[in-house]
Amino acid sequence: MRTSLTRRHFFGLAAGASALAACSAPGQEPAPAVTSPAPARTSPPPSSSTAASTSAAPSGPATEVAHATSGRPEIALTFHGAGDPRITRQVLDLIRQHDAHITVLAVGTWLAEHPDAARMVRDGGHELGNHTWSHPALAGYKPEPMLAEIQRCRDKLAEVTGTPGTFFRQSQGQHATPQELVEAGRAGYARVLSYDVDSLDWKDPGPAAIRSAVAQARAGSVVSMHLGHAGTVAALPGILTDLRERGLTPVTATELLK
Template sequence: MLRAAASAVAAGALVTGCDPHRDDDSGALRSGGPSPSGAGSSGAGHAPPARARTARPPVRVPGLPVQIAHGPRNGRAVALTFHGRGDPKLATALLGEAERAGARVTVLAVGDWLDEQPAMARRILDGGHELGNHTMHHRNICALPAAEAYAEITRCADRLRALTGTIGSWFRPSQTQRATDLVTGLARKAGYPHVLSYDVDSLDADDPGAPAVRRTVLDAAGPGSIVSLHLGHAGTVAALPPILDGLRRRGLRAVTTTELVT
């Protein structure tokens, strides 16, 4: 599977991640995609895929800030969170590696990716993982006017609802680690009590290679960490097994973000 994933990248399947210094709109559907009622469509002439099992809805966690960067430091769990975009073969390979190790992850999906790959919503949830909102087109949401930023949040929420029955578990802003007060307020208006940040950046979107991704994560991650990673990168797929093994050797386990903070 990893060999096939690497071949996909070599063939040009790689999709850029969430580095705020990179233009991440090149792969977006500039037309804005179909209406929410068509979010499950896989293209003209094809029946839409079956709806995924119902996604876990957002949960307000008493005592935690509106913007969450990490979980409890006195536990033995970490959350591996993936910005959801890219070649579905690479995404499927990564989910398979997590499942073989008994890990569960959180995927924050970009709405136009769900338009192109609606079956991925079911694949993520059927694997026991968690699914959330990473805006519709992965624009620099903190630089947008309020109406446009709100549309980025709600249009992705509509896709998630059409595919999974809920707006997803979490909202993570695009092209930034932390949301502004404006974006945080808009996310709450859209139905997300918390904004999901992170305290460990794997830097995998820059494709430094699997060993570098593994070192970056294991050097920084500890109890309660929320780690930012990306689908669509072969190096991340290759790095995941040694990351999970390294965490296990420290007595840490990878769980969904909701499991981490509740």
Template sequence: MRVNDGVAPVTRRALLWSVAVLPLAAACSTPAPAPAPAPAPVAVPAPTTPPPPVTTRPVAPPTGEVARASTGRPEIALTFHGAGDEELARAVLTALHDRGAAVTVLAVGTWLRQSPDAAKMVTGLGHELGNHTYSHGDVDSMGAASVRTEIERCRDLISAAIGSPGAFFRPSQAQHATPEVIRLAAAAGYPTVLSYDVDSKDFTDPGALAIRRNVASARPGSVVSMHLGHPGTLTAIPGLLDDLAGRGLTPVTATRLFS
């Protein structure tokens, strides 16, 4: 019989337990791997102020030239070359206003410059203002650059006076506009060039009766060419309006006529 010397005997179960636990403890005591280094910060460029947008003047596509409306309404447009003595012009426009007639004045730029109140006088009496070039030269004999300048200088005077470039452009010393003039007018803000189909010939000072006879050819939709700076025109206005009324025709602005 074996004598116990004070040390507990090692059993098979204890031995197996130690074999299983020791590797696990060793594994648990292994230090955790070091974390991966953080990526270096990416440099972000400082924000910059974007450049201001490029603005261009909108250009309306040219619709061409108009000389007569086809609405069928019993209306005509009396259109006036805007130049001459300011008081005579005021008398003509007042006589029209007092009879309830609204007209379109195609102003010459030099007239607007010499008579600073002329533009507001036209619109203040209920009439419409348009562009008839700056100096009333022969547009058909000018190069493109000169025509552009003529249109734009008058446009700028109208805009300064009434806050808009006016309703229409009409070439000077020409009843009809060339394709080049139509293109240049559209680029300056006038997509429609206003011509006429009836010429009163009042600028020849033929007398009031002759002016009335010349306008008698007007029909519904007609555009009549007249002038502010001639005394015979003022004399003709009352009878001319009576003639139109007797035929059932109402004078309106060109914008109204073509709307």
């Protein structure tokens, strides 16, 4: 079900006091596998009532998607949901000004700390998804703690926004492992949303470099970006202008993949 080889990378620190690390760091050595996550990483299984209120589990492992094949002139700008809510508001304001829509893959700890930021995303007509509870090096987790990371974020997302989101995205990796696909399916997600273009904005390389990275996007691309970084905000006007001039419309991942 995977579209390309899995790549795993270190979890770098994002700018700002509450910003989390990036999802991948091409060119670095993979993080060491975690054989037994710390107790704080786990959580008890959700109650049957909570699980029933979020989503029904599909029949098997989730399917990974990283690029649309419809041929429509659309792309999905997807954002790692973490960081200062003031930056989230700035991103949403710019997106609104350009009549675009985005998908935010929310980290559970961010949802717990800043529920109003997630509601801003929802109320702006954008899409939310699940990006694990604490953004660990998820591929190294054993099945049950891996499932707990997904379920705990799922349940907080449903509590805060009224929906568990359509998609799950693995943390610290561009592509999902077979086990991550299995556990996402067990948690009720039919699709795992990976990506084919990495903006590298989490490295804070400057607006011009971020804009250049996103320029690699083509019709059907899923682009990885991050809330919580001032450089991302500075790059967005140019990115959105470039996309419009190329005839590409930023839409939610659900719209892109329909």
